Amino acid sequence: MKHYLFLALALVAATAQAQDRPVAVRGGTVIPITGEPIQNGVLVVHNGKILAVGGANTAIPRNATIIDATGKFVMPGLVDTHSHVGNGDGGDGSAAQHPDVRIADAINPRSDTFNKARAGGITTVNVMPGSGHLLSGQTVYLKLRGDATRIEDLLINRTFDGIYGGIKMANGTNSLRASGGTFPNTRGRSAAMQRQLFLRAQEYQRKIREAGDDASKRPARDLQMEAMVEVLEGKRIVHYHTHTHYDILTVLRLREEFGFRVVLHHVSDAWAVADEIAAAGVPSSIIHIDSPGGKLETIHLTPENGAALERAGADFAYHTDDGITDSRLFLRSAAFGVRAGVSRAKALEAMTLAGARMLDMADRVGSLEPGKDADFIILSGDPLSVYTHVEQTWVEGVKVFDRANPEQRPYATGGLNAFDDAVLHVACEH
Amino acid sequence: MKQYLNRIWMTAGLIALATVAVQAQTYAVRGEIVYTMDGEPIRDGVVLVKDGKIERVGAYGRVRIPDGYEVTSAKVVTPGFIDAHSVVGLAGYLNQPHDQDQLDRSSAFQPELRALDAYNAREELVVFLREHGVTTLHTGHGPGALASGQTMLVKTTGETVNEALVDSVWGVAFTLGRSVSGNYTNPGSRSRAMAMLRTEFLKAQEYAKKENPARDLRMEIMGDVLAGRVKAVFTVHGATEIQSALRLQREFGFDLVLDGASEAHLVIDEIKAARVPVIVHPTMIRPGGEAANATMEMAAILHRNGIPFAFQSGFEGYVPKTRVVQFEAGVAAANGLPVAAALRALTLGGAELLGIADRVGSLRAGKDADIALFDGDPLEYTTHTVGVMINGRWVSTATR
Known part of the structure; x- marks a missing residue:
């Protein structure tokens, strides 16, 4: 596989050079998400950004490299709001809450699992620590650029400065431990511990405020509290794993009390409390799984969750929770949503722009609009068809997956040594 | 029986x-x-x-x-579609100890365990599959033991196992590979597993020669396997394990069905030469562990090589608690398998593989x-x- 990697890097380098020239994808059906699909559409990108999107007579720069997409579909790169690609980890067994722990410090930027995601058309991903803790750590938002050798190469702004992820919290049974100790073994204890953490953060925030510009009065730096203050200030979004209808309402109650911004994740019983979710104006990141069950708190999970949320007027996006579902087949989620009653437009938005909103990245990704990042995919056919393949995936104007490339094709199909370092996270996630 | x-x-x-x-x-x-x-x-x-x-x-x-x-x-x-290998009815959707009867952990070799003694005809997942159009199941004891028990054929209907039954004993579920040593201390290695299995087949050969032996449930079913009255279903993934199953088959002459076989593409000529059918792993199987080298093109490869195959829902320890065969067949059809061949494998192909084409499949x-x-x-x-x-x-x- 290593010589493949070398070849792939060489190819990527060649493509990157080609980006000095604009690229125009024309002839296909362009789905901008923010508008109606455009037959025989044109997408022009240059220097990593989208220059133009429009119909057949859209101006194409003379020096542009032309990609003929006749008969194909072109849409924004997919946004996966919840994944475990990258071979990261998270908080350890020493405590139930780890706001100081960054999964970004543990991810392997060369992981083959990123190739799975690229082969599935995913260009932006929220990589999360697991749900076995009340708060397992800071998540990281990644752009799946193809030349990554350091985690910085994948961070949204290529730097640890500023906000580059959210924070993962959980309630329900995954974070309970029968032995207790530093972990809760009831739901009541779980909520009490989370509230106590928020109260500590409010206290820390108050001290900082009161200190004002006087550095001598500021409290000592505290990595846990710094992250939690970002949460209280609404800069860092809480990605909250929750399943049952009563656990979902507990999240809404905590949000009401402390005013943080939250995305509900999995939300198996969303159909039962869709109106409450909509009234709170809280978005949901949901999953499609092919059959019910697996554990007690998910037995009422239904493919109709998306339709119930759409009807109630609540925003939602899909996620893979990879390895729970396979990044390569992420588009299935939208199709099964439509099968269960979601509108086609919303289903496609739930794969792209809705997810971007949930990561505070809607100004950069999730739709094909001039000025946005040139993250797009070329599909062999309708995005909701089982027979459709992701043919090409582009991130910031650079092609990072090409099914026609024999070295990269196995990232989509599998086969001998296609995924050298793939690790299953099945037991501890979802 | x-x-x-x-x-x-x-x-x-x-x-x-x-x-x-x-x-x-x-x-x-x-x-x-x-x-x-x-x-x-x-x-x-x-x-x-x-x-x-x-x-x-x-x-x-x-x-x-x-x-x-x-x-x-x-x-x-x-x-109606045929799910050529499942654990539904033994492995329930709640995934709690009381509804998981697909694998007994007291011993790695228990071919005498009957599937019908554990089948819950009213299980949610039976209803779920039925409503999706799956009408016949090959189900029973699961993978993960040297011999976990027997398998059977049922329709996804009826309120009792008797109402659902098509064939009470279709096969014995054998598994070769690292998962066996993960579930049991004995065998602790793959080569030990093969030695144990060969010993059991030799014992069964001796038992079969005896006149009026004391009844022994284990030896009786092993005798049925040796005589070809019931199938030897071998869940295997690695090429090494596929070859081990084929070698055992040559030594003892049983009626072999390969199951899973996610590295079949590496030994396809040997499988073809042995003329054994394959119950192909779910197309969407996670590419990790023993199935790390799985390809979504497997069904297409089997089809191209003229190897009889059918689709299965398989077994997942967590989710999806069952797969749905037409979803797996769809992804196979998107990866090189002609649509007509996919539909055939879901119906008549499955029926032929299971030996019930006189009753179902067309x-x-x-x-x-x-x-x-x-x-x-x-x-x-x-x-x-x-x-x-x-x-x-x-x-x-x-x-x-």
């Missing part, structure tokens, strides 16, 4: 027939396209059903619908009236199953 069960099945059948006599059940199922699997698909076709069996199949107009036949129409009509006069109705291409994500008939009775009219 089998005879005894057949008797129960016949009794159930007689009761069913008695009911039928009181209330004749005659239906006409009309489809814009009818995939009979018995010749070319019929445009605007009709399937007549009488007393649980298919009475006649043909184009509308050429086949007259007799008076009194209740007519149901759909876009697409197919034979829409042909005289066969069981197991029929699935769809509002579009059955392999497509956005298509719904809109009706399911088993043994000539509507068992679902839900939209799924």
Whole structure:
């Protein structure tokens, strides 16, 4: 596989050079998400950004490299709001809450699992620590650029400065431990511990405020509290794993009390409390799984969750929770949503722009609009068809997956040594 | 044992027939396209059903619908789908200790465990599969033990196992590979596993030679395997394990069915030469662990090589608690398997592999009236199953 990697890097380098020239994808059906699909559409990108999107007579720069997409579909790169690609980890067994722990410090930027995601058309991903803790750590938002050798190469702004992820919290049974100790073994204890953490953060925030510009009065730096203050200030979004209808309402109650911004994740019983979710104006990141069950708190999970949320007027996006579902087949989620009653437009938005909103990245990704990042995919056919393949995936104007490339094709199909370092996270996630 | 069960099945059948006599059940199922699997698909076709069996199949107009036949129409009509290997009914959807009977951990070698003693005919997942159009299941003890127990064939109908049974003992579920040593301390290695297995087959050979031996449930079923009366279903993934299964088969001459076989592409010529069928791993199997080298093109590879194969839902320790065979077949069709071959493997191909093509797998006069109705291409994500008939009775009219 290593010589493949070398070849792939060489190819990527060649493509990157080609980006000095604009690229125009024309002839296909362009789905901008923010508008109606455009037959025989044109997408022009240059220097990593989208220059133009429009119909057949859209101006194409003379020096542009032309990609003929006749008969194909072109849409924004997919946004996966919840994944475990990258071979990261998270908080350890020493405590139930780890706001100081960054999964970004543990991810392997060369992981083959990123190739799975690229082969599935995913260009932006929220990589999360697991749900076995009340708060397992800071998540990281990644752009799946193809030349990554350091985690910085994948961070949204290529730097640890500023906000580059959210924070993962959980309630329900995954974070309970029968032995207790530093972990809760009831739901009541779980909520009490989370509230106590928020109260500590409010206290820390108050001290900082009161200190004002006087550095001598500021409290000592505290990595846990710094992250939690970002949460209280609404800069860092809480990605909250929750399943049952009563656990979902507990999240809404905590949000009401402390005013943080939250995305509900999995939300198996969303159909039962869709109106409450909509009234709170809280978005949901949901999953499609092919059959019910697996554990007690998910037995009422239904493919109709998306339709119930759409009807109630609540925003939602899909996620893979990879390895729970396979990044390569992420588009299935939208199709099964439509099968269960979601509108086609919303289903496609739930794969792209809705997810971007949930990561505070809607100004950069999730739709094909001039000025946005040139993250797009070329599909062999309708995005909701089982027979459709992701043919090409582009991130910031650079092609990072090409099914026609024999070295990269196995990232989509599998086969001998296609995924050298793939690790299953099945037991501890979802 | 089998005879005894057949008797129960016949009794159930007689009761069913008695009911039928009181209330004749005659239906006409009309489809814009009818995939009979018995010749070319019929445009605007009709399937007549009488007393649980298919009475006649043909184009509308050429086949007259007799008076009194209740007519149901759909876009697409197919034979009920066959899930060629499952643990549904033994492994329940709650995934709690009380509904997980697919693997007994007291010993790695227990071929005497019968599937029917643990099958829950009312399990949610049985209902779930039925409503999606899966009408026949090969189910039973799961992978993960040297021999976990027996497997059987059922229809996804009935409130008891007796009502569901097609064949009470179809095979014994063997597994080779690292998962066995993960579940048991003995065998602790793959080579130890092979030594244990060979020893058991040798013992069974000796037992079979004895006149009037003391009854031994384990030796009796192993004798059935040796004699080819029941299949040896070997769940294997690595090429090494596939070759080990083929080697064992050559040594002991049993009727081998390869299951999973995610590295079959590495030893395809050997499988072809051995003329053994393959119950292919779910197309969407996670590419990790023993299945790290799985390819979504496996069904296409088997098809290209003329190796008989069928689709399975398989076994997942967590989610999805069951897979749905037409979803797996759809992804296979997107990865090189011709659509017609995918539909055939879901129906007649599965029936042939399981040896029940005289009863199910195609829409042909005289066969069981197991029929699935769809509002579009059955392999497509956005298509719904809109009706399911088993043994000539509507068992679902839900939209799924």
